[in-house]
Amino acid sequence: MPALVRPSVALLALGFATLAPSAHALSKRDQAAVEALDQRMQAAEARYRQGIVKVGNADPSGRSEVDASLEDMEDVMAACVKQKGCSPTTMLTAYKRLLKQNADVAAGDDVPEDSEDEGAGSITADVPEAARAAALLSADGQRFVKMVQYNPAVQAGIRRWLTDMRPALIDTFENYQYLRQSMWPQFERAGLPEALLFGVMAKESNGRVHSTSRAGAAGPMQFMYGTGLRFGLGEDGTGFDTRYDARASAQAAASYFNERLGQLNRSIELSLAAYNGGEGRAQRVYNSSGGRNFWDESVYNQFPAETRDYVPMVIAAAWLFLHPKEYGLSFPKVDARAAALRLSKPSSIYELTICLGSSGSRDGYMRALRNLNPRYEADRYLPTGTVLNATTKMVGLYNRYCIQGQRADLAHTLVMSDASSAIVRTGPVTPVNSSDVVYEAESAGTGSAGAVAVAKAAPKKASKPSSYTVKRGETLTAIAQKFQCDTGDLAKANKLKAPRYAIKPGQKIKLDGCEG
Template sequence: MASAWTSSQAAPLPTDGRYATDSFASVAPHQHLTSHFWDALELEPQDVWTNLRSDFRWQDQALNARVQEWIEYYQSSPENVAEITERARPWLAWITQQVEARGLPGEIALIPFVESSFDPKARSHFGAAGLWQIMPRTGDALGLKRNGSWDGRVDVVSSTRAALDYIEMQADEWYDGDLLLSLAAYNAGAGTVNNARRAAQSRGLAGEYWDLNLPGETMAYVPKLIAISRIISDPEQYGVALPDISGSAAFARITLDSPISLTEAANLAGVTTRELTELNPGVKSSTVDPRHARQLLVPASSADTLRAQLTAPLSGDTQLASNDSGMHIVEQGDTLSRIAMLHSVSTNDLARWNGIDDPQALRPGQRLTISGS
């Protein structure tokens, strides 16, 4: 079993026993771009820990000896708890909102703590990836696309929705709504859990999670989750300092209908390329291509700026010149990505056709071909 603190190799690992449909919302784009803020449950302006604690439901099980063992383990290294919860900063409020909107226990929002140490780029030696550590074939079954430009298992929004779908579906299909058993199946697969239940029932037990004889990492899976939630419920008691994290989602989603490079989008939004790269770990290239990924996550405070830049109309004279001659005349404030969107071409093609190595070097009056001919 891998260390509970590992960020580059998460433990325990999911299995290919996961089956669910991906309920990722589709949003029809406007002419060039639509900005969409998740219609998640609106929370009072408070920190994420207050919101999370109000949704905890399994705290009475913290007295279990197996849970106490993990409480002591985490308590022995409070700096590691603080580091992992700091890493959760961009994601935890949004994940908490998704869990709450489904009526699930708040503890489930902390599964990425156990799975990946809240590192969306975490990958195991067995091929599991992302906050929720989803295996390749499992991701395929969940409807998470994978190709050279995109990995939906690593995208936080799509993988979160798929993982929560799976947990709910397994609980309903196999376990009469018992979420602890569903979490065991998330780790070990439904076949392993069902066999363990039958064995427990043959011994006269009820077949609940705590009755089962499971693989070692699955035996520790739920205790770890409840242990860390117990510490978060009263960090002072356990000598842990949690970072201040807002209860509002840290990002907004922008839906694109034309390719845009992360660098161009960052410049338009007034943020760094690194910030956008970290918010979009599912993007495997320098450009977000709507054929593979329609959404770009941006800091919530920058979404309006990016939308305004990308939807700002060009002047009538410029549009006329473009339409009549197959050329575009650069105006003050133009960017390569906005010009590409206006003419429904890719930013990379536009740069190649015009021999542009530095997209920031555009100058007013410059004439760009928009067809490559």
């Protein structure tokens, strides 16, 4: 199982490695304080081990025990730095020993006989299928390391991800950073590895939430409609298909993999084959083979070429997610701290993308905003007060550039621009009637000889249109912008369902509430 360490603890531990205890003689008071910290660390270690055993036995209280013990260790090490005579190095050694023991157990190695942890050795005997499978793809999972190291199919997948498919891998990682807080907890609670989630998403959608295949699979995890329904996905009553929701789709995928792992002898490879090639096929192949491994020729050749390619490619992406430095792979740093962005004026994701700019990001914030807010079409104008899922950086840029000022005005102008208005329509040439001509005297002379003919400007009274015929390529939002009315009001007047507001060329649209 993955090491249960929070980033704050790991960073704190690294800082302790550079510190040394005081060499001066200790007073009785300082000595007592050091001994008290040692006792607290020992108690935290014992509590940690007990929590690990509970986690291995699928006891829901195990996670709380582990988290609480980590907090205790963090407090002890922080106090050790301030306490005269306390050795941060000694504390760190105990901490590392504990984690090493946990990593060995997760990888299936035997615990040394002199270990003080009497219960840890039984963990691997009692963990459920998902927890066993997690060890395959954990950062310390030796079985997975060996599989990737010696399997030419997976190595070929790694080669492809690092060459012609490198941009797709980088895009997936960047997209996933924004979605991680919604998706990873669903796999973590199911006892499944994060690398598996990343690998599947890399091959399926590159982390694009609105991705849809020609076969009808949809969302970041590419669920078919019927399969999605089985695992709680589908239309939610508002017209939105929750297959496009990152959190819901990750939860469904975790449930799907746990179901497959339980039926396919805890095989990650066969479960992936089922995910791509159909669970019925995978089950039949597994049953007829007598439970052989995916890489066995008799099993491997029963799957279509797409599935034979899919399985090693997912595992290869998962491996690179865990070990990028070994291959000279540098993933982008993404500031994905979540924050709510409340619109101070009507806007659309298109307009926000322009006014937010890039600010150090490679591609700007279009994809991030779309992924975080899958219910909204990019060109749909959202009313004042709408709250969007965003990041702290986006909120700061919004307040600086999108509410008012030159960039805000420019973004609005660009989004509201109508390409058709650039075409000059002069119409047929009509003769000028003599009754429409008057003569004005030039300043240089008098009389008719010095007069200039000027055509009367016939004033036209603009009429407010009551309807509009949809042209090819137009959206309801574009029409609403053209006639200066609210998209929602226009949709309501024409009984169009959210969120797509589907219209077609030649359709008559009522312009109720529009200014024209």
